[in-house]
Amino acid sequence: MSTSVRVDWRTSVAVTGTVVKYTAVAMAIPLVVALVYGEDLLVFGASIFCVLGAGILLERADPDPDLGPREALLLVALAWLSVGVVGTIPYLLAGYGTASTLAHPVNAFFESMSGFTTTGATVMGEISTDQHSHALLLWRQLTQWLGGMGIIVLMVAILPELAVNGADLIQAEAPGPQLQKLTPHIQETARVLWKVYFAFTLLLAIVLYSLHLVGVAPKMDLFNAIAHAFSTMPTGGFSTKADSIAAFSAAVQWAIIPFMVVAGVNFALFWHVLAGDTRDLFDDTELRTYAGAVAAFVALVFGLLYAGVAPPLEIGGTTEGTAEPALRHAAFQIGSLLNSTGFATSDFAQWGTYGQLTLLFAMFVGGSAGSTGGGIKVVRWLIVCKALHRELFRTAHPDAVQPIRLAGTVVDENAIRGVVVFTLLYLGLFGAGVLVIALDAARIGLELTALEAIGASLAAIGNIGPAFGRLGPFGSYLDLPATSKLVMVLLMWFGRLEILPVLVVFTGSFWRR
Numbered sequence: 129m130s131t132s133v134r135v136d137w138r139t140s141v142a143v144t145g146t147v148v149k150y151t152a153v154a155m156a157i158p159l160v161v162a163l164v165y166g167e168d169l170l171v172f173g174a175s176i177f178c179v180l181g182a183g184i185l186l187e188r189a190d191p192d193p194d195l196g197p198r199e200a201l202l203l204v205a206l207a208w209l210s211v212g213v214v215g216t217i218p219y220l221l222a223g224y225g226t227a228s229t230l231a232h233p234v235n236a237f238f239e240s241m242s243g244f245t246t247t248g249a250t251v252m253g254e255i256s257t258d259q260h261s262h263a264l265l266l267w268r269q270l271t272q273w274l275g276g277m278g279i280i281v282l283m284v285a286i287l288p289e290l291a292v293n294g295a296d297l298i299q300a301e302a303p304g305p306q307l308q309k310l311t312p313h314i315q316e317t318a319r320v321l322w323k324v325y326f327a328f329t330l331l332l333a334i335v336l337y338s339l340h341l342v343g344v345a346p347k348m349d350l351f352n353a354i355a356h357a358f359s360t361m362p363t364g365g366f367s368t369k370a371d372s373i374a375a376f377s378a379a380v381q382w383a384i385i386p387f388m389v390v391a392g393v394n395f396a397l398f399w400h401v402l403a404g405d406t407r408d409l410f411d412d413t414e415l416r417t418y419a420g421a422v423a424a425f426v427a428l429v430f431g432l433l434y435a436g437v438a439p440p441l442e443i444g445g446t447t448e449g450t451a452e453p454a455l456r457h458a459a460f461q462i463g464s465l466l467n468s469t470g471f472a473t474s475d476f477a478q479w480g481t482y483g484q485l486t487l488l489f490a491m492f493v494g495g496s497a498g499s500t501g502g503g504i505k506v507v508r509w510l511i512v513c514k515a516l517h518r519e520l521f522r523t524a525h526p527d528a529v530q531p532i533r534l535a536g537t538v539v540d541e542n543a544i545r546g547v548v549v550f551t552l553l554y555l556g557l558f559g560a561g562v563l564v565i566a567l568d569a570a571r572i573g574l575e576l577t578a579l580e581a582i583g584a585s586l587a588a589i590g591n592i593g594p595a596f597g598r599l600g601p602f603g604s605y606l607d608l609p610a611t612s613k614l615v616m617v618l619l620m621w622f623g624r625l626e627i628l629p630v631l632v633v634f635t636g637s638f639w640r641r
Contacts, residue, residue, distance in 0.1 A: 135639055139193040140202040143290070145186025147207040147283055148214055152179035154274060155218070158267040161351075167261035171221045179214045186210075195290075198638060200297050204280055205630045208244065208621060211279060215240035215271055222264050229253040234610045241617045243271030244279070245624035246500065248365025248470035248593030249616065251606045255370040262351060265368045269358040275624070276362020276500040277325040277395075285318035324395050324402075325361060325500070332387045333357035336380060344379040352376075360384055362500045363391045365470025365593040372472040372601055373460070381456055381473050385463050389422060392467030392495030413535045414496050414507045421506065422462060425490045429458035432483050461487060467495035468502030470593025470601075477600025484579065484596055491592055502591030502623060504554055511539060511547045553627050554589065561585030561619050568612045584608075588619035 152175075159172040195203065216236035223231030230236045235251045242249045257265065274282070280297050284290045290297060298318060336353035339345035347369075348356075355368050369375035373384060393415060400408040409415065433454035457474050464471045465487055476487055493509065495501015514532045521530055531538045566581040576584075576597075583595025584605070594601040605613065622630050632638050 135198045135202060136190070136196075137199075137202060138190040139195055139199045140206055142187050142190035142193040143195065143203050144206045144210050145183045145189065146287070147183075147279060148186060148210050149180060149183025150283065150286075151211050151214055151274075151279075152176045152183060154270065155179065155267070157270055158218070158263040161266050162261065162263035165262045168218075168222055168263045171218055171261075172263055172267075174221055175217045178217055182214060195297075201629050201638075202633055204297060204625060205633050207280060208625060211244050211274075212237065212241035212617070212621070215244060218264060218267050222261065228260075229606055234613055235606070238605070238613045238617055239268070240271065241620050242593075243268055243364070243366060244275040245591050245620040246272050246275050246362045246364040246468070246502065247588060247591040247620045247623075248272070248359075249587055249620075250366065250593075250604050251613065252604060253606060255368065257368065266351070266355055266358075268366050269355040269364070269368070272362045272364030272366055273329065273358040276364065276391075277322055281318045281321060284315055285322050320399050321395055324398050328387065328390065328398075329357045329361045332360055332384075335383050339377075339379050339383060345377045347376050348380055356384070360387050360469065360471070361391050363388070363467055363469040363495065363502065363591075365464070365468075367471065370602070374473045374475075374602075378453075378456060381460055384471065385456075385459050388460075388463040388467065388469045388471070391469065392418060392499045392501035394496045394498035395500075396498050411535055414510065417510055418496050418506045421490075421493055422466060425462040425466060425486065426455075426458050429462060429483065429486055430455050432479075432486065433458055437480065437482055462490055465592060466490045466493050466503075467499065468590055468592045470587075472594060472601030475600060475602050477594075477596045477598075477603070488579075488583070488586070488596075491586055491590060494590065504551060504590075507534070508547045508551060510534065511544055512551055514539075515544055515548065550627060553631070554623075557619065557622060557627065558585050558589050561589060561615060564615050565608070565612050568609050568615070572609050574607060574609070584612075584616065585619065588616040589623040591620060591623050 155172055155176045159169070159176065162169040162172050193199075216233065216239075219230040219236035219239055220233065222228065223236070225231075229251055230239060238249075238251050241247075252260075254260075255265075278298070280290075284297055298314065333353045336345065336348050336356060337350055340348040340350075340353065352368055356373075358364070359366050365372075367373065367375070373381055394412070397409050397412060397415065400406075434451065460471070460473045461476055463469070468491075476483065479487070492504065494503020494505045497505050497507045511532065511534070514534075518530050518532060522528060532544060533539065562581050562585040565584050566576060566578070569576040569581070580595060580597040580599050583597075584599050587593055587595045587599070594603075597603070598607065599605055605616070608616075
């Protein structure tokens with residue numbers, strides 16, 4: 129007679145409460161900004177009180193939580209959903225009694241989840257410090273930074289009680305098919321990742337503000353430098369300006385490009401470099417493929433822009449026949465969209481069919497495993513392509529034994545199966561999202577083109593942000609019906625946690641042995 133062991137959901141809820149409680153601590157940063165600028169002080173004071181109270185109440189579900197593998201999966205799914213929910217509170221309080229688009233609960237939830245999942249899609253009608261407080265805009269940027277390296281990774285780094293099951297937790301949250309353990313202790317690994325992440329963020333903020341101080345970036349003051357560093361390294365894409373990075377000088381655009389590309393690289397590689405082992409950096413197959421993909425797409429888009437086939441309609445004319453702006457826009461948009469950052473220097477929704485299709489293909493690639501980039505990930509495409517090649521080879525040579533290798537190491541068959549399953553689920557959910565968004569828009573009489581519906585679904589599940597047409601980089605998702613926004617929130621949630629840790633919670637087998 130078999131015994132049934134059920135998931136102790138109270139344990140997961142209790143630890144979720146701890147995550148929520150620390151989210152209130154993070155709100156102290158915009159509270160300080162509110163004090164400096166004298167704006168929305170009550171909003172963030174009340175938000176901290178509400179979120180702290182919610183976290184303490186949830187912690188009472190289990191006074192002595194002990195996480196098992198399934199409880200860890202449930203915790204990750206619940207924690208990300210919960211921070212998305214409590215993250216709406218500042219938006220709702222700031223928008224109460226005003227005409228702000230964020231006063232609507234669905235819009236506020238969309239903006240919050242878009243931030244924490246580093247999607248960067250927005251429903252804000254106006255984005256500026258004239259319409260919203262500095263504190264609220266910084267909270268919007270900060271949500272991306274917290275979600276970039278991972279909220280659970282941060283919790284494992286600072287809370288000793290989570291270190292016991294830290295590997296399970298990080299594996300469920302971390303982007304990519306495998307976790308690379310950098311140190312003997314998983315808690316120290318989590319700290320290493322956050323240290324590297326913080327160092328790059330700080331460096332970018334210094335670079336951007338330095339450009340302002342030397343006079344080549346007049347709009348990039350200290351507030352904007354910090355805000356855009358918070359948004360670049362997590363590949364988030366939110367900006368404090370309605371025109372995104374197009375609102376800033378060419379010097380700023382060139383400065384951000386290498387940091388966007390770096391954000392799509394496995395952060396573990398940088399730790400090896402700092403430890404004096406540069407061999408891993410040059411021998412990494414995924415990094416070489418990622419760099420090659422960036423270079424190839426940049427060259428293609430540069431050719432289109434330079435020839436005038438896909439002009440970016442830059443203020444003052446097009447880039448046709450002009451090398452510098454053509455290269456700058458090409459490098460920026462590929463660096464932004466290939467790894468899911470979502471910034472823009474021009475309205476690529478106006479680039480024409482060839483330009484938009486090229487960007488659409490780039491959006492399917494994704495960053496590296498262990499990076500903050502979204503999408504399917506380069507290593508998965510490598511494994512899928514090698515698996516397809518092996519099947520073709522086996523068709524011609526049925527008795528042959530041909531293992532799949534990456535950097536000389538044989539890839540486990542279970543890992544290959546997992547990659548194939550993930551890729552099929554990703555494409556399936558993406559297709560379902562396209563259908564739902566298109567039909568829902570037709571239901572209310574909103575005319576969306578096929579490319580707009582495709583872009584919206586891909587922008588959500590790939591955590592990319594902007595799509596095309598009215599949903600492009602200088603537009604917003606505000607006009608979509610509430611049901612479509614909630615579907616996109618679901619896709620963001622699935623996409624950030626790489627589908628399986630969320631999807632498994634909805635299966636009956638998860639809740640019983």
